[in-house]
C-alpha cells in the first residue's frame with residue numbers, strides 16, 4: 001500500500017506531497033512539529049501533544065492554522081488512510097510561504113500544514129529488552145530548545161555522530177558538565193539512593209517531553225521517587241541505571257555511556273518497571289478510546 005500524506009488541505013500519495021521552495025521552513029527552519037505515538041490506531045497522550053504544539057506556535061510568534069479539533073481530525077484521517085495500527089503520526093506547521101526575506105508578516109502568510117503517519121514495531125517485552133550505548137557531546141544548540149521547532153541541525157549532527165560510533169543516541173551536556181537531554185529524547189538516571197533523576201524543565205534547556213511527563217506520573221504510581229535536578233555526566237557514569245525516553249523510543253535502557261558500562265551492564269529493575277508501566281498505560285488508554 002502506498003503512503004498518503006496530508007499537505008495543505010489535500011491527501012496525496014507520499015511521492016507527490018510537496019511544499020514550496022519559498023516555504024519559510026525551507027529557508028529559515030521556521031516551523032514547529034509534533035510526533036505522536038499511535039497504538040491500536042489511536043493517539044497516545046494527544047492532549048499533552050496539542051498543549052505543547054500550541055505553546056510552540058505561541059513562543060515562535062506564529063499563528064495557529066486551524067482549531068485543535070481540525071488538526072486532530074487531519075491526524076486521525078492520516079492514521080486511517082495509512083492503515084497505521086501501531087506507529088506514529090507526524091504533524092508539521094510552518095509559518096507559511098513568501099519570497100525569501102528574514103522578516104515575516106504573519107498577516108500576509110498562510111501556515112503550511114503537513115501530516116504523515118507510519119507503522120513502527122513496538123518495543124519488545126520489558127523482561128527481555130536489551131540496552132543501548134550512548135555517547136556524550138557538548139550541547140551546542142540555541143537557548144530555546146524547549147520549543148519543538150524543526151530547526152534541528154545540531155540534533156541531527158549529534159545523532160549522526162552517535163550512529164557513526166555505533167551508539168543509539170548522543171547525551172548532550174552543558175557548560176557545567178551536566179546532562180541536558182539527548183539529540184531526540186530525554187535523559188534519566190537512577191542514582192545511588194535509588195531515586196529517579198531527570199533534569200528539571202525550568203531554564204528552557206530541554207524539551208518538555210510528553211513521555212518524560214508521563215513517566216514521572218507512572219513513577220509516582222509505582223512508588224518510585226522522582227527528583228527533577230541536574231546531574232553530571234560523571235554521576236551518570238556511576239549511576240545504578242540509565243535510560244532515555246521519547247515518543248518513538250518509549251523507555252529505552254542505556255547500558256553504556258561512552259566507554260563506561262552502567263550498573264551491571266543490563267537494563268535495571270526501575271527501567272523495566274517503567275517500560276512495562278508505560279506500555280500498559282498506552283494499551284489501556286487506546287483500548288478505552290476504541
Ligand SMILES: Cc1ncc(COP(=O)(O)O)c(C=O)c1O
Nearest residue numbers: 184185186207209210211246247
Ligand atoms: C530534543 C528532544 N528531547 C526530548 C524528546 C522527547 O519528547 P517526547 O517524549 O515528547 O517524544 C524529543 C522528541 O523528539 C526531542 O527531540
